[in-house]
């Protein structure tokens with residue numbers, strides 16, 4: 045089959061793109077709102093963008109009528125966020141934070157996760173996550189036409205925390221990390237990263 049993206053509505057476009065680009069890592073993003081409330085939400089439209097400086101980006105869609113999600117509002121306000129890496133053991137808690145809670149709800153509490161102070165940014169890190177990236181907003185790119193618009197948040201990583209038990213020879217160990225990926229299909233479909241293979245570069 046062939047598809048012309050111009051013929052697809054917002055939901056059809058999302059489903060096709062999310063089905064095709066898999067598996068996607070999940071940025072579990074912590075932010076803090078104007079009133080000091082902690083927010084957490086998963087975003088799988090995420091990518092590394094540059095090594096030096098270390099730049100990452102992730103895409104935020106809009107709610108049904110085009111309203112901004114709390115994560116975007118908080119980043120526009122505080123200009124800072126933390127990306128926490130999601131592992132198998134964090135998957136259920138992560139999924140809880142994808143519900144549309146009112147802005148005044150602390151999503152760390154809802155998910156049963158522990159906020160711990162970051163070193164260089166105000167939003168807290170998820171203590172249970174093996175990797176936390178403290179980020180400062182670089183810029184936000186906006187795409188589309190209201191109410192079908194999306195914002196792509198770009199930030200510079202100003203500190204990375206990796207728990208020692210996931211490191212060996214200064215590299216993060218993927219089989220220990222057990223990060224999970226988002227697949228296409230129903231919104232509940234994920235994959236593990238424990239079935240890996242290697243390709244020799246010199247072979």
Ligand SMILES: Cc1cc2nc3c(=O)[nH]c(=O)nc-3n(C[C@H](O)[C@H](O)[C@H](O)COP(=O)(O)O)c2cc1C
Nearest residue numbers: 085086087088089103104105113114115142143144
């Ligand atoms: C695994 C997973 C990945 C998601 N990825 C995205 C994404 O890339 N962009 C997006 O806008 N929403 C994504 N969502 C939905 C948001 O997490 C959801 O809308 C959330 O309620 C936003 O929270 P907030 O209003 O506190 O920012 C994802 C949900 C899950 C479970």
